[in-house]
Amino acid sequence: MTAEPLETHTAVPAAFATSAPGQEWWRSAVIYQVYPRSFADSDGDGIGDLPGITARLPHLAELGVDALWLSPFYSSPQADAGYDVADYREVDPVFGDLAAADDLLARAHQLGLRVIVDIVPNHTSDEHAWFQAALAAGPGSAERARYLFRDGLGEHGELPPNSWRSVFGGPAWTRVTEPGGAPGQWYLHLFDVKQPDLDWTNPVVHAEFDSVLRFWLDRGVNGFRIDVAHGLVKAEGLPDWDHELDLLEGGDSRFSRPPFWDQPGVHEIYREWHRVVAEYAGDRVLVAEAWVYPAARISDYVRPDELHQSFNFPYLVTPWQGAPLREVITESLAAMAGVGAPATWVLSNHDVLRHTTRFGFEPGTALPNGIGADDAQPDAELGLRRGRAATMLMLALPGSAYLYQGEELGLPEHTSLPDDVRQDPTWLRSSHEHRGRDGCRVPLPWSADAPSYGFGPTSRTWLPQPASWAALALDAQRAVPGSTYETYREALALRRAERLGEGELTWVEGYPAEVVAFRTGEVLVLANTGTGTVPLPDGAQVLLTSVPVDLSQGLPADVTVWVRAR
Known part of the structure; x- marks a missing residue:
């Protein structure tokens, strides 16, 4: 059963009142990403959950961040770690329930922390009620019109409608079996086969997400991080695209813009969403995950009547070298200033190699999508040294900064993760060519001598933790002068005292x-x-x-x- 939204807008704490234009909290905030299944486990099943996060919120307050961003915790078959949503208004039982979400929000607000949640509007799970109805209804139905179903090519429709490929590898189209048992239409999934793309030319899709946004705003969330924000609208006619697919396109002048990324129509969607959040007190924020390049194209997403922030992925992929860093910083600040938006800065997240590992290789080294035990290994000591230096550089920049859970402990990528435990669909769909993102998603170490290093009350973890992480556990670093944790804490305190994000x-x-x-x-x-x-x-x-x-x-x-x- 779908949960009912609250009847009235939840009151925001007095400290979170609406600010004057240009003074909003998100313009200079430090926001900490929590990947729920890997943050803290309250019940011992080896998977992190909302009560576990709630119990650890004092750590974030002590660290000195302004807000947390929660990766998806919605009802999901977990084919892509929750980015395949079956019900946007329910919490998946593996993470808790709506009461646990309300408790988390209340406790965070008590501690002065705002909460941003993921919203996944490009696709649903194939187990979402809408998609199941689409399969049952057949071609030409209103139910299928919510998704991108198309007839196939070839004499009998046996070929995909076009040449698009999935981000995770393989074709971006899957053929369905019609209710009568015959091979039928194809549906688009730019990601996993269990993540069918929605058709945002359909006003029913617009209305549904308007309702979903309001459901969570009414419960008190302070904003949304928008997954694949650049991918919702596809070019009319779905023209062929025969190049290798990459999330961060645009740096190669040989290719025009792909017909499924950064299409002009996305901007009207975000104007609609801007109007929704503007109805709510407390400077609610909309943040784009838009893998576009260069910075001038990112700025299109944060014009005054659209979103408020967009992740700065060109900065994330910049090597540890003086000239490229100065260039990307200059371009970012200029582009954002042109639309009155803050620049954002980020070095790690749940989709990329942790920056302490990336910087353990020499600049210019071509790194694989996921590192395994038989790949070239980073210089861990050098990577941590450079990673800490890069973080202090980032935290001094004007604008808003994002931290990924565990980086305050100096956690590296788990580069010797056994292949037989990998769960990223990239590993499966690439026929084991690309190991994917599991190495940056390993559960956190809280206590050096505890089972699962304090991740949960048992030794169970959904991905194994490396033995070397005992020395990096929070309790091994707290109150240790010069430790990575204490350095992060000092840097965040100084950033606030010196108002560096506002400078x-x-x-x-x-x-x-x-x-x-x-x-x-x-x-x-x-x-x-x-x-x-x-x-x-x-x-x-x-x-x-x-x-x-x-x-x-x-x-x-x-x-x-x-x-x-x-």
Whole structure:
């Protein structure tokens, strides 16, 4: 049974009242991504859940973030870790129930934390009531018109309607068996076969998501992160696209824009959504996961009457090198300023190699989609050193920053995860060519000496944790000067005290090309991506370094420092 929405808008805490234009909390917030199945397990089944998250919320308050973003926890067969939604108004039993969601929201708000939840509008699960009705109703029905069903090509419709391929590998079309038993139409799924794409030319789809947004806004959520925000609208006629599919397209001048990414029609959808959230008090926020390039195209999503933020994926994929970092920062700030939106900054999430692992390889190294035990391995010590330096650089930039759970502990990718435990559909649909994203989704270590390192009350974990993580557990780092956790906590406290997210960046000249040097407010930021040592300004007062180092001879390689200097 579908849960009923609350009858009235939930009151927001006084601290979350609506701000004056330009003063909204999300313009400079630090937002922490929680991947529910890997954060904390309350019942010992080896899978994280909402009560587990609620119990650990004080950790986020102590860390010093402003909000958390929850990856999907909706009713789902979990073919793609919850991004295949069967009911947008119910919590999957593996994570709890609606009462547990309400408890989480209430506790977060008590702690001064806002809560953003994922919304998945590009596709549903094939077990969603709509899709099951579409299968039963047959071609030409109103039920099928909610999805992208098409007749096949060839003499008997035996060929897919076009050449599109799935992000996870293989064709993007699957043929169904009609109610009478005959081979029938094909449906589009840009992701897994169990994730049929919705048809956003249908006003019924618009109305349903308007209702879903209101259901969760009425329960008190502070905003939404929009999955595959650039993919909802497809080009008219679904023309062929014969190139290798990549989420982050646009950097290759040989190809035009794919007919299923970043189509102009998505923007009217987000104008509708903007009008919905504007009805609610407390600066509710809409955040796009839009894998588009360059920054000027990202800015289209955050014009004043559309979304409020969009993830900065060009920044995420930038190597640890001075010139590319300066370039992407400059482009990002300029593009966002042009539409009055804040820049966002992110280094890791649930879809990419953790940045401490990426930076353990030399810049320019071609990295696979998922690392296994028989692949080239990163330099873990170097990766952590660079990762911490990159984080301190990011946290000093004007705008909003996103952290991925566990990065405050310095967690690397699990690069020796046994292949037989992998669950990412990428691994399955690519015929075991691409290992996928499981390595960044391993359950967190909270207590070095506890079963499952404190992830839950038993030793069960849905993915195995590496033994090396005992030394990275929260209780092994808390109150340890210079630990990754304490460095994150100090950086976040200084960011707030110095109002770095609200400042303006001014580049500082006179440093080698390998050094990223800028001022924001009264703070001078120096990030040394090179191999040599860089002198500090005379009389500089050191506020924080990314790792404990001797600065008497200057700033060493792969270190970021915040100083107060004339």
